[in-house]
Amino acid sequence: MSTPETGAQTAPIRMRVQGMDCAKDVAEIERAARSAGVSAEDVKVSAATHIITLRIAENYLPKVRLALESTGYGFERIEGDDVSADPGYKDPSYRWALWIVVVLNLGYGVVEMAGGFLSGSQALKADALDFLGDGAITFLGLLAIGWSLTWRARSAMIQGLFLGLLGLGVVASTLWRVLNQATPEAGLMSAFAMGALIVNILAVLPLLKHRKGDANMRAVWLFSRNDAIGNFAVVVAAGLVAWFGSAWPDLIVAFGIAALFLHSSWTIIRDARADLRE
Template identity: 45%
Template structure:
């Protein structure tokens, strides 16, 4: 896409309220809420920090989809503010997971590898399905892009959880689980920063347009 036409500027307000977009968000919301319940229980049962981190990510994404549904069809400024809030939430969540992972490295025991593997594969299937569902909306404004980024990060993170399950099984230690939890935290932090940057850029453009209109 040319430099003169950024993804957010070329997306009309109506695209954020079209039926296909709202339907995709409702499906993504239901899937993420269900997987949050599954992973938080399985993570606590198996003693897996990576599964619990992924469960919190599912919960955060469900909240993000709910916010996106609430602001669909609103002006770009409101959608950018919603994206800014989502980006900040993702950043804080990533920092929290990173801190808890460091703490667990001194106190945690090896998790149950079989449970990690089974739930990790289930979560991967769910997230790949959601990512494919939302792929067509990846070049929208910051609000749309934040939804796509979360779904993409989740699918990548689930691959890492499955790999960690094999690592825990092979080594008999909890380090693979902790390493993957750290990777998930890094994805959350980088995704949050990316969303915040674009949302702030869109807010600046909105304020500039408002000043131009008021001065005429």
């Protein structure tokens, strides 16, 4: 059901979102739009293209925009139907910065996954998925420059399904750990989690100068926070594991991070399905 102010009959309003780095940002931005009264089916944020699509009346946009901008991301109106690749991709130094982000995310994703097995921590494995997912999305964005919308949607679908399977794998192995508990090695666990925090902050730096608006420390926090909160939760879990000598803090954080990751994978599949239908 549409809210009275919104109108599915008008042409959709599209904006490019600046500052999105993480698939979890999708949920945050959609929540902001809903807080301004937009119904769930009238807002869609794509993790792959960083485009928000609103089906609302034009005169309602200022109110929604205010709510969106309170999240800290930048919103730039796209005129017409040009929803192809980000025009920023034409800039070689921007593409170079994105490759650095891909290498940092995929690289640390592998390192943190290994850390999860070494220390026996499920939370580290779940957190590693987020790196792999964010790296894969940026990687696909770079590969798909110039691809048709259909091919981009197909590859996004495969990516969403693959990430979803990885997420289910971590959930299943965490369930197994609930039944066969072993206390993780807390020191090793917190070292890998602090490494994750550092890499997430480093991954924002190459993109900063390509962003309009505030390129400062506040922006670094703003654009890495959704990942940093996860990393920080693993650090706290490691402390609690050491304190109580119990596996539970690790398992609970693992479920939380994996659930968010599965939700992100679902939004990628949802977008790809919608794009394939169009």
